[in-house]
Amino acid sequence: MGTENLDHDAVIVGAGFGGMGAGIELRRQGLENLAILEREDDLGGTWHVNHYPGLAVDIASVTYSYSFEPNPHWSRLFAPGAELKKYAEHVADKYDLRRFMEFGVVVERAEWNDDGQFWTVYTADGRSRTARYLVTATGFLSQPHTPDFPGMETFAGKIIHTTAWEDGYDFAGQRAAVIGTGATAVQLIPEIARKAKALTVFQRTPIWVVPKVDFPIPAPVQAVFAKVPLTQKAARLVNTSMLEALMVLGVLHYKQAKPGNRLAVLLAKAHLRAQVRDADTRRRLTPTYDFGCKRPTFSNTYFRVFNQPNVSLQTSSIERVEPDGIVCADGTKVMVDTLVLATGFNLWDTNFPAFEIIGRDGRNLGQWWREGRFQAYEGITVPKMPNFLSLNSPYSYSGLSYFTTIEGQMKHIARLFGELRRRGSETFEVTEAANTRFLDRSAAALDSSVFYAGDCSGSRSYYFNQHGEATLLRPSSTLATLREMDSFPLDDYAFA
CATH class of the missing domain: 3.50.50.60 (FAD/NAD(P)-binding domain)
Structure with missing residues (x-):
């Protein structure tokens, strides 16, 4: 044809x-x-x-x-x-x-x-x-993963998957639960913790988190980027080179560059120690796998939420969901009004x-x-x-x-x-x-x-x-x- x-x-x-x-x-x-x-x-x-x-x-x-x-x-x-x-x-x-x-x-x-x-x-x-x-x-x-815990269909409260977010949803006065601690959850949890009456984070696998060097780009710098594109190219080159070093040395050439990987682990652990007061919580937030096995993430606010009196970390696995909450394998029942699924993708x-x-x-x-x-x-x-x-x-x-x-x-x-x-x-x-x-x-x-x-x-x-x-x-x-x-x-x- x-x-x-x-x-x-x-x-x-x-x-x-x-x-x-x-x-x-x-x-x-x-x-x-x-x-x-x-x-x-x-x-x-x-x-x-x-x-x-x-x-x-x-x-x-x-x-x-x-x-x-x-x-x-x-x-x-x-x-x-x-x-x-x-x-x-x-x-x-x-x-x-x-x-x-x-x-x-x-x-x-x-x-x-x-x-x-x-x-x-x-x-x-x-x-x-x-x-x-x-x-x-x-x-x-692009294909969201929705967990199939026993009893999910009986839950009487609100269920929101992060890929189907309801803009303006108000967590004030809510007992919220977030399932998942991947990159999405790391960004979202501090926002929910600000408003919710109580927030329980259900963690199956902890994530390596390193400090986020973030700042506003001032208007004069934006103007220079616009007028002299070479300056933005230079900024891109510097940032790309740093990412490349992290990726190639820390992840792809782990065998040849173990010290680089260990350095990343030390940085992440120091970050955790500086931000979380309770030793037991720090222990539960520390991954047991090597840096780079999962995509690590950057945040200055995630760890700190676990110091708040309204936030608790639950590491016991989920056994079932009931109309008013979640029952864990250790027998704990967490009362929940709004359930947020930050359960990633398949x-x-x-x-x-x-x-x-x-x-x-x-x-x-x-x-x-x-x-x-x-x-x-x-x-x-x-x-x-x-x-x-x-x-x-x-x-x-x-x-x-x-x-x-x-x-x-x-x-x-x-x-x-x-x-x-x-x-x-x-x-x-x-x-x-x-x-x-x-x-x-x-x-x-x-x-x-x-x-x-x-x-x-x-x-x-x-x-x-x-x-x-x-x-x-x-x-x-x-x-x-x-x-x-x-x-x-x-x-x-x-x-x-």
């Missing part, structure tokens, strides 16, 4: 920063008939869905943005979530992406047609559409991929990953999945800022589509041999990481899939990743 008979050149699923990055790059490559399908009612992905109190980036804003589209107007070093949403809107407008976006569209399935060499994308409204290329940009953290069961994808020879991507090994060549393409780009894939997450990953993938797309044009081809597919080489190299490189060389038992980290493999992060430095995405061997692909 010729391109002129297809509905679109490409369908991109997801209108967050990944989907917008793909849209920008595909337009640079000359594709103008795009459809960006988004299940939510607006763009921005994570930064549209999440708007709980205390929401902010946990990577400095100068780094958490596209390098080619700096924003000189961040109000703080770690910008509040609303500013990220505004930045997403600015990018969509500046790069003229809104006209391709369709909201409230839930993709259920995509299937490759080998005869016509195109994808058919099926949506929940009963429609289908055809496209030469399919891009999934559904995010790493990556490996429902998010890789986020909908059914059937490639060549009937390969079901989700089934293939879950029954075999999670894998993707250079973290973006998959054998027997022609003309398919998966932006949230195994081995794709590079560095600590998601924008490093996105921009690396944009480079890969540019090189790939440049070669398609040069050859006059319309289809690409990574070879099995190239995919296996990348998988073996990545798995071997991870042997030095904290995930395998350190002690991650008990971390319950989303970095690990159900096979016990840490296949989320790309085990190379940001610079090496960007270089490889720009120079991978073109004969790793079959073109037709």
Whole structure:
């Protein structure tokens, strides 16, 4: 089937920063008939869905943005979530992406047609559409995990998941409970503790928390950033270098750089000691796994809430939920009016991929990953999945800022589509041999990481899939990743 008979050149699923990055790059490559399908009612992905109190980036804003589209107007070093949403809107407008976006569209399935060499994308409204290329940009953290404790359906109070926050909800006079102590909970708990009559934090796994060096960016500095973009580039470089040192030395090269990891542990423990008075509470807030097994977080306010008389830490596991509260395994019953679920996301069961994808020879991507090994060549393409780009894939997450990953993938797309044009081809597919080489190299490189060389038992980290493999992060430095995405061997692909 010729391109002129297809509905679109490409369908991109997801209108967050990944989907917008793909849209920008595909337009640079000359594709103008795009459809960006988004299940939510607006763009921005994570930064549209999440708007709980205390929401902010946990990577400095100068780094958490596209390098080619700096924003000189961040109000703080770690910008509040609303500013990220505004930045997403600015990018969509500046790069003229809104006209391709369709909201409230839930993709259920995509299937490759080998005869016509195109994808058919099926949506929940009963429609289908055809496209030469399919891009999934559904995010790493897009499928919320809701725990299924016995008796949850009997709870008579209010239940709020952090991804479905009710703006303006008032905790004054409430007996609140928060289940979960991940990065979201660390931001949210201090906000609830300010208002609630009583707050119980249910912790299954403690998290490493380091001090947050955050401050407002004064207007004169913002003005300099706007007038002399090089100054913001320099700030970005400094921040990226610090993150890179933390990531490469502390996490990826744990075996060779144990002192760096130990230093991070000492910093986190000193932070905890300075902020929490009670020794038993400090002990319960101290992780038993190595720094980096779970994504660590930054906060100056989280630990301090445990000194407040209205806040208690509960580390006994939850046995059941009753209409008026939660019963723990040690027999304690905590009375609750409002239950907040900060229980994170399900990556490996429902998010890789986020909908059914059937490639060549009937390969079901989700089934293939879950029954075999999670894998993707250079973290973006998959054998027997022609003309398919998966932006949230195994081995794709590079560095600590998601924008490093996105921009690396944009480079890969540019090189790939440049070669398609040069050859006059319309289809690409990574070879099995190239995919296996990348998988073996990545798995071997991870042997030095904290995930395998350190002690991650008990971390319950989303970095690990159900096979016990840490296949989320790309085990190379940001610079090496960007270089490889720009120079991978073109004969790793079959073109037709």
